Amino acid sequence: MSIEVINLSHSYKAGTPFEKQVLFDINLSIGEGEFVGIIGPTMSGKTTLAQHFNALYIPRRGKVLIDGLDTRDKQADLVTIRHRVGYVFQNPDYQLFAPTVGEDIAFGPLNQKLSRQEAERRVHEAMAQVGLDYKTLYNRDIFALSGGQKRRAAIAGVLTCRPKVLVLDDITAGLDPRGREEILAVIRDLHHHQNITTIFISNSMDEIATMADRIIVMDRGRIIMDGLTRQVFARFKELQAIGLELPEVTVLVNKLRSAGFNLPAEVLDVREALSLITAALKEMEANR
């Protein structure tokens, strides 16, 4: 499933004295099976752009094509588009609305008029995919879940509609380190094993660096970079200039570079940094 954005612009409160343009002439295409990170400072337009992908916003200027289907088309079945492009929101409390975990996750298929049996089958499958225990949690009160479990339940609720694309909008906010690691592992797993096209929105370079193959950087409503993760990270000065914080490990490696260590600029995670620093030190010892 592909997403194509052509000359898209968008304004909030159009036609009022408070009108404010938040997207400027966006062009973008995301192919099947990609893992794309969207990053940018607060208010850069990430969420507004992403909510065009599942037709929560219908373009006024420009267009969005989902698998070639124009979301402006009056005949377009928006509900189907929203099932195909699953969207997980930052705050799971907004997205969960049934009293128990099982009922909530089953909402999508039942709303699609699938049989109770088929719905149950999908709930079972989705709970397994996100690592929620079917036996103990199926009848659990939604409010009794921990923050991390709620987010996984929200993802499961989207998965039961068998989406081809998953949009994850800043889903780790407020989680503790363990909860964060668990949810990121679920996302990686879904991408690799279900071949779901994944669009991962975050304001943390740390997270995006270890997750995405391709990164789109937004600033004040415009796409200012779009490329492979490493290529984007190599332009770290520009990233810092728009107010993004580089991962600590990238900062460290770059400081070591300026101190004369033989290291590349775009190091993304700790393990990689460790092996590169080790190699650099060993090389120095050998050349002594």
Added chain:
Amino acid sequence: MELTKNITLGVYLPGKSFIHNLDPRTKIIAATIIIILLLLSRSYAAFAVSALFIGSLMVLSGIPTGYALRGLKPMLPVLVIMWIFQLFLFKEPGATIYFHWWIFEATEAGLHMGNLIILRVLFLFTVTTFLTLTTSVVSLTDGLESLLKPLRMIGLPSQELVMTLVIALRFVLILAEELEKIIKAQMARGVAFDRGNFIQKTRKIFPVFLPLFIGAFKRAEELIVAMDARSYTGGRGRTKMKTLHMGRVDLTAAAGMTAYSGLLIYIIIFTKPMI
């Protein structure tokens, strides 16, 4: 999906006009007088004079008239239904009958009654919207607090009431944004809010209020704790950073208001009412 776009009641549009610069107490008193006079008005002439007056205030304030009236849009269907009801159901012996239809008859009295009610609603809405568009929430509540102060003597907890209002107004926007997010989150899961007729849409909107209220209660609880932590114990013993001052502009406004009120009272007393 933008819910906050059509909300104009309670929105403040900053500016530097004569109206913006008035003491909030002047504006509150003036709005109250205008509203009382409107409720007493029963002739087209009175409404015409008021329209002229409010219209010129609007021009003076620099508020785009279209925007000020935008908030009326969602009310239009209700207003039309109200007008039709009055037209057919309000009866007065001896009134001219325009036409019959089954058991209903549209009378001249009904027409005027319908017009009167619609005019009142329109004017009330416009005056209150205009007040909030030109007065920030903070000065509005400061003004109210100052005006209500004498009522403390008869036991009215005016400061606490105003504090409640301050917080309520701060949370209106937060809750509207939150409502928008909840609706979007549910739409994303296949609830088709944007399809179906009026009744179907209304029915779908219902489950949305549950998370909204739970969220609102949670916020309220946290806010109470936060206010507690900042030593809030009610109005007693509290001091204020800002005090209000009336100035020359307020005198000018008082003169304008007196002229308008005089004229309107004259019209109310001496012209023939529409009904």
Added chain:
Amino acid sequence: MEKLIETTNLTYFYRSGTKDEVKALDKVNMNVFQGEILAITGQNGSGKSTLARHFNALLAPGHGDILVKGLSTGNKDNIPEIRKVIGMVFQNPDNQLVSSIVEEDIAFGPENLGLPQAEIIERVDWALHTLNLEDLRNEPPHNLSEGQKQQVAIAGVLAMKPECIVLDEPTAHLDPRGRREVLESAIRLNREEGITIVLLTHFMNEVVHCDRMIVMENGSVKMEGSPGVIFRKSEEIKTAGLDFPVASQIAEGLRREGFNIEPGIIKTEELLESLCQLKSSI
């Protein structure tokens, strides 16, 4: 060092006396010393927040005792004084800002204290200046970023001139930049204004800048000490569900490879220095 807050066997139950009673704090003994920056960390549900809410008498101890400057929080008469000493900033800035204008919100606390008008104005100006918020003075909070809102919340507490500010996961919902700026503010208030800081957080890169840390697990204190020492206890850190700071992960890895790097490195700057020394010795 003088003890500002001292708990002895502090125990607290939620829904105390009912059948769903939950023990949130279990015989906690800890101190906050005057002038320090103390980090309290631990997984969600470990009791951090419950403990913090005892510091300024938002909760009263179930069993045990807690003294703030020698005053027991269990005694209602002490509460106004305790809240003057201990200020508190919460996780969600939207739920703690009262007014629709920044400066009015900062004035809220001093107004509650019944201070004279001139002093309120002076304190609001000072708080705005100290946190570099002067440009936002007349803005409504909904025009600010989450990070800016949190700075306003801190200014509102600062204007009450407390001796200690407790920050309850102030950065949990902020972007990395907002997080850095809030941390910098907290450190600055400590270093320049001498305010004692208690910071509750999940982020280890915030913990490393604190003088001391406490790790909570299941309602009790599991570890207490300087971050440089605590992060060497790798097994305990893992069971408490915490991360290691980036610098300590790399430093440990290099030590395992046999390089001569001193133990207890937790900050990027320390690692940088150590590696540069190593380089020049090669």
